[in-house]
Amino acid sequence: MINALYQKALELDKKDELARFKDAFVSEPDTIYLDGNSLGKLPKKTIEQTNNLIANQWGKGLIRSWNEHWIDLPQKTAAKIAQIVGAQPDEIFVGDSTSLNLYKLAFATLSLNQSKKKIISDNLNFPTDLYILQGLIEQQFKDHFLNIIESKDGITVDEKQFEEAIDNDTALIVLSHVVFKSAFMYNMVQINTLAHQKDALVIWDLSHSVGSVPINLNESRADMAVGCTYKYLNGGPGAPAFLYVRKDLQKKIQSPIWAWFSHQAPFDFSLDYQPMDTIQRFAVGTPSVLSLAAIESGLDITLEAGIDRLRAKSQQQTEFLIELIQQLLVPLGFSIASPLNVNQRGSHISISHPEGYRISQAMIKPNDESKVIIPDFRPPDNIRLGIAPLYNTFTELVDCVERIWKIVAEEQYKQYSNNRLSVT
Numbered sequence: 408m409i410n411a412l413y414q415k416a417l418e419l420d421k422k423d424e425l426a427r428f429k430d431a432f433v434s435e436p437d438t439i440y441l442d443g444n445s446l447g448k449l450p451k452k453t454i455e456q457t458n459n460l461i462a463n464q465w466g467k468g469l470i471r472s473w474n475e476h477w478i479d480l481p482q483k484t485a486a487k488i489a490q491i492v493g494a495q496p497d498e499i500f501v502g503d504s505t506s507l508n509l510y511k512l513a514f515a516t517l518s519l520n521q522s523k524k525k526i527i528s529d530n531l532n533f534p535t536d537l538y539i540l541q542g543l544i545e546q547q548f549k550d551h552f553l554n555i556i557e558s559k560d561g562i563t564v565d566e567k568q569f570e571e572a573i574d575n576d577t578a579l580i581v582l583s584h585v586v587f588k589s590a591f592m593y594n595m596v597q598i599n600t601l602a603h604q605k606d607a608l609v610i611w612d613l614s615h616s617v618g619s620v621p622i623n624l625n626e627s628r629a630d631m632a633v634g635c636t637y638k639y640l641n642g643g644p645g646a647p648a649f650l651y652v653r654k655d656l657q658k659k660i661q662s663p664i665w666a667w668f669s670h671q672a673p674f675d676f677s678l679d680y681q682p683m684d685t686i687q688r689f690a691v692g693t694p695s696v697l698s699l700a701a702i703e704s705g706l707d708i709t710l711e712a713g714i715d716r717l718r719a720k721s722q723q724q725t726e727f728l729i730e731l732i733q734q735l736l737v738p739l740g741f742s743i744a745s746p747l748n749v750n751q752r753g754s755h756i757s758i759s760h761p762e763g764y765r766i767s768q769a770m771i772k773p774n775d776e777s778k779v780i781i782p783d784f785r786p787p788d789n790i791r792l793g794i795a796p797l798y799n800t801f802t803e804l805v806d807c808v809e810r811i812w813k814i815v816a817e818e819q820y821k822q823y824s825n826n827r828l829s830v831t
């Protein structure tokens with residue numbers, strides 16, 4: 408059975424029109440990386456570009472490099488991200504972290520119409536998003552409350568639940584477009600439409616969808632969004648995040664953090680705050696030049712490959728991976744914790760097994776000659792297999808499933824400890 412599947416994978420790899428992009432990234436021999444949804448790979452060109460920036464622009468140019476190279480970097484990066492998410496360049500701000508950007512937008516939205524008290528999210532959302540909302544309610548918007556929509560199966564959310572939840576008291580809805588554990592993907596247009604019928608605003612968290620699924624914020628009539636660049640966009644650890652605000656909303660909302668980089672004329676050093684009229688009113692302090700520059704190649708590669716081609720390959724790969732899991736791993740006690748409908752999911756597949764943690768450790772640190780396979784683990788029992796269509800092959804998926812099969816069938820995981828590392 409494995410041989411037949413391997414043959415099929417070889418053929419799919421041969422036909423893959425994105426195959427050449429694999430070589431644009433640094434790879435370790437005998438290592439299969441299936442965690443691009445947590446931290447994307449390093450583009451080779453990024454090494455050259457950041458080395459040059461450090462040695463020449465910083466090393467030699469020093470302060471002069473601000474005017475020569477750096478001051479427009481956030482806008483230049485924003486224009487590229489805008490193309491990837493279907494927005495205008497002047498609707499995207501790049502900087503800070505996803506969490507902080509969500510704080511700024513949620514604060515601004517809740518300040519807009521204080522008579523509406525309900526904030527809606529779901530229990531599949533990324534915890535930081537919920538913490539931000541909890542904090543806002545506790546510290547600032549004390550009469551507001553959070554209505555958490557519960558997923559019935561822990562994998563999907565029935566959008567009908569939103570028809571009931573979104574009412575005239577609803578101020579804000581915050582959702583992950585693709586949810587981090589199961590990869591369930593919301594129908595953005597549907598939720599935006601429901602929200603707008605009740606005069607509510609939506610903030611989408613695109614962290615798990617940007618770079619892996621087509622997003623058109625303008626066509627979907629999205630109000631606001633946030634997202635990170637270090638997952639499918641391959642921007643590097645802790646790379647600056649982005650935020651989007653629909654053009655006509657920009658002047659109506661104001662950042663809770665007044666700082667010099669959102670001032671109309673930061674270098675006039677005036678002692679009175681005057682926010683910019685543009686999306687830059689959400690800027691805070693000095694941009695992180697080194698990490699901003701490191702995002703560029705990843706964005707260029709994504710634009711060159713094209714999001715529609717990336718999505719087509721990702722769908723084919725998640726379908727193939729599910730076929731492999733059903734044939735080889737389900738009989739060993741695994742279950743699939745992602746939607747089976749390809750149109751309802753992003754680019755990773757979660758599988759669960761009671762020994763998930765030890766199995767993932769055996770994949771990462773084999774005791775024999777086996778290839779190293781890097782997935783990630785999400786408690787209590789989820790192994791996430793993230794597929795980055797820019798660099799993952801179909802044969803890697805067969806190798807991965809065969810390896811998991813062996814770890815469980817031969818009980819190799821019993822040689823590993825259940826003590827959790829601090830980053831999983």
Ligand SMILES: *Cc1c(COP(=O)(O)O)cnc(C)c1O
Pocket residue numbers: 504505506507533535536583587612613614615635648
């Ligand atoms: C990865 C991720 C984040 C990360 O937030 P940071 O502030 O950049 O650490 C936030 N939300 C979602 C949905 C994510 O997947």
